[in-house]
Amino acid sequence: MIMNLVVAGLVLTTGAAHFAPIKGEPTLTANPIYKKAALPKVSCKAVKGTTKSSTEKYIQKVVSCLNTAWKGAIDDFQPVKVIFKKDAGSCSGSSGVKGSYAEICYTSIQVRLADDWIKARSDEKVFAALIRTWNGVVQGMTGIAEAYWALPNDRTGEDVAEQTHRYFLQGDCLAGISARSLGRKITDFSKVIAVMEPKELARLKHNGKPANRVFWMKKGYQSGKPGACNTWTASASKVV
Numbered sequence: 388m389i390m391n392l393v394v395a396g397l398v399l400t401t402g403a404a405h406f407a408p409i410k411g412e413p414t415l416t417a418n419p420i421y422k423k424a425a426l427p428k429v430s431c432k433a434v435k436g437t438t439k440s441s442t443e444k445y446i447q448k449v450v451s452c453l454n455t456a457w458k459g460a461i462d463d464f465q466p467v468k469v470i471f472k473k474d475a476g477s478c479s480g481s482s483g484v485k486g487s488y489a490e491i492c493y494t495s496i497q498v499r500l501a502d503d504w505i506k507a508r509s510d511e512k513v514f515a516a517l518i519r520t521w522n523g524v525v526q527g528m529t530g531i532a533e534a535y536w537a538l539p540n541d542r543t544g545e546d547v548a549e550q551t552h553r554y555f556l557q558g559d560c561l562a563g564i565s566a567r568s569l570g571r572k573i574t575d576f577s578k579v580i581a582v583m584e585p586k587e588l589a590r591l592k593h594n595g596k597p598a599n600r601v602f603w604m605k606k607g608y609q610s611g612k613p614g615a616c617n618t619w620t621a622s623a624s625k626v627v
Contacts, residue, residue, distance in 0.1 A: 563607030
């Protein structure tokens with residue numbers, strides 16, 4: 388089951404965190420998905436127009452392509468559906484977002500469409516948001532999300548910050564894999580990262596330093612293998 392994590396309210400305190408690699412949590416550090424081969428290249432001819440209908444079709448197509456790309460890498464994979472919602476309610480802390488957003492909610496991807504996505508001629512923001520949201524699918528179905536949420540911490544801010552960075556940087560890496568599998572050409576990773584989250588959530592900085600976000604997304608994109616995204620055993624310098 389995909390685990391829904393409400394993390395938007397998490398407070399990270401400042402200070403010199405130790406950021407030691409996680410130990411004693413094999414679901415995080417030695418997950419079976421890390422041994423899977425590179426994801427296949429998927430022909431995904433998704434075309435976004437500037438109407439609500441065409442945008443909905445585009446989103447459905449991209450998610451369908453992601454289902455195809457990842458089904459061989461995740462044990463007991465369950466196809467993910469898209470639900471378009473009209474209300475402002477959220478199950479993952481996105482209730483303060485005024486425009487469009489996508490979020491993982493249990494076993495579906497829920498999308499609220501507004502003019503910012505519908506009328507955009509470029510699919511850049513929509514695609515970036517979808518591959519970011521898909522991270523919740525991978526981390527949920529592999530047990531990583533549940534194991535992350537269950538990690539003990541000292542509640543001083545140091546352990547919380549470390550665990551949060553490792554979890555969300557892994558998501559950036561997985562997003563890179565998704566983009567590569569769907570044949571998306573990326574030359575400026577920082578540009579993609581900048582539009583992954585709604586602007587209202589970007590201030591939370593769950594992923595750590597921008598340079599490390601680029602490092603992990605690029606690593607996933609270049610490798611295409613889930614094993615490239617094991618942030619849980621990475622050195623401190625790569626998860627701050």
